[in-house]
Amino acid sequence: MLNERKGGNGLSSFDISRTPPLSVQDGRSSRPLPPGESAPPPQEPAQPVIRVRGLRKSYGAKQVLKGIDLEAYPGQIIGYIGPNGAGKSTTQKLMLGLEQGYDGYIEVLGHDISDGSSEYKARIGYVPETAEIYDMLTAREYLAFSGQLYGLPREAAERKAERLLALFGLEEMVDRRIDAFSKGMRQKVMLSAAVLHDPDVLFLDEPLSGLDAGSVAVVKEILARLAARGKAIFYSSHIMDVVEKISSRIVLLHDGKVAADGSFAELQARSEGGSLERIFTRMTGFHEQEAIAERFCGTVAMTPEQLAEEASGENERP
Numbered sequence: 001m002l003n004e005r006k007g008g009n010g011l012s013s014f015d016i017s018r019t020p021p022l023s024v025q026d027g028r029s030s031r032p033l034p035p036g037e038s039a040p041p042p043q044e045p046a047q048p049v050i051r052v053r054g055l056r057k058s059y060g061a062k063q064v065l066k067g068i069d070l071e072a073y074p075g076q077i078i079g080y081i082g083p084n085g086a087g088k089s090t091t092q093k094l095m096l097g098l099e100q101g102y103d104g105y106i107e108v109l110g111h112d113i114s115d116g117s118s119e120y121k122a123r124i125g126y127v128p129e130t131a132e133i134y135d136m137l138t139a140r141e142y143l144a145f146s147g148q149l150y151g152l153p154r155e156a157a158e159r160k161a162e163r164l165l166a167l168f169g170l171e172e173m174v175d176r177r178i179d180a181f182s183k184g185m186r187q188k189v190m191l192s193a194a195v196l197h198d199p200d201v202l203f204l205d206e207p208l209s210g211l212d213a214g215s216v217a218v219v220k221e222i223l224a225r226l227a228a229r230g231k232a233i234f235y236s237s238h239i240m241d242v243v244e245k246i247s248s249r250i251v252l253l254h255d256g257k258v259a260a261d262g263s264f265a266e267l268q269a270r271s272e273g274g275s276l277e278r279i280f281t282r283m284t285g286f287h288e289q290e291a292i293a294e295r296f297c298g299t300v301a302m303t304p305e306q307l308a309e310e311a312s313g314e315n316e317r318p
């Protein structure tokens with residue numbers, strides 16, 4: 001497992017201690033000891049909060065995950081990336097117990113999730129890719145409801161909800177029904193619901209969807225602070241520059257397998273450098289963007305006559 005720390009995370013005030021303790025130990029052991037000072041006792045490596053081994057998942061004949069191995073440690077932000085349909089959301093849903101029927105082993109917070117226990121779920125937060133949110137409820141009611149599901153007393157959940165929503169600039173909206181919320185406002189409600197109970201592990205599927213630039217900056221800072229408090233954050237997104245900046249480790253899923261797993265610096269070293277976007281396109285073998293765009297625009301410009309002509313040509317073919 002790669003534990004190297006990434007420099008230049010782009011987040012202003014933070015030392016995001018997102019790597020497992022091995023790198024801390026390495027750092028310590030390389031420091032020359034002053035005379036008279038004894039070496040500190042060796043630290044126990046932290047236990048992974050997520051451990052996945054040989055994970056396979058199929059939908060009918062389609063094999064989506066073909067043997068995934070991965071781990072996440074307290075304090076890490078794992079950027080989970082991959083092309084559309086690669087199986088990122090599926091992996092998250094399997095780890096959350098929302099999707100059934102898999103081969104392999106999934107352990108979350110020390111629990112084999114197939115053992116039927118659910119207490120560990122109270123220590124997990126989730127922002128799904130598509131919000132299934134109760135539109136008829138007000139934001140306050142929705143968050144109080146979510147908080148109670150995670151074991152918070154209603155009054156505490158409401159008070160916390162009010163504060164979190166106000167910090168997201170939604171103080172005026174707290175008692176409005178969610179069906180009156182914009183996309184970005186809904187996302188802020190989802191983010192607040194996911195963290196209301198102060199979970200130890202956060203699963204985020206495109207958490208910045210619909211957020212304006214200022215809100216993106218706020219959420220990046222929030223994630224950095226949560227990670228610095230020891231939360232493990234499993235972060236799936238297509239916004240490569242954000243993944244590049246905030247992740248302590250990046251896991252690239254391609255063709256149902258983990259194609260790369262390491263810090264951004266390590267991925268760069270393996271892939272002739274460049275931005276994460278460039279590394280992504282190189283590692284997923286995607287070089288056809290110009291040709292596809294050309295054909296796409298050509299199709300957009302086709303007239304009904306041209307389409308009919310093309311169709312009759314196809315019909316005439318033997």
Ligand SMILES: Nc1ncnc2c1ncn2[C@@H]1O[C@H](COP(=O)(O)OP(=O)(O)OP(=O)(O)O)[C@@H](O)[C@H]1O
Nearest residue numbers: 059062064082083084085086087088089090091129
């Ligand atoms: N409930 C389902 N039934 C059948 N096929 C499914 C189901 N859920 C997902 N799939 C298929 O599994 C594959 C992986 O889907 P998934 O949503 O996990 O991909 P993803 O990496 O999250 O994609 P994206 O980046 O587009 O969000 C896709 O081919 C999808 O069609």
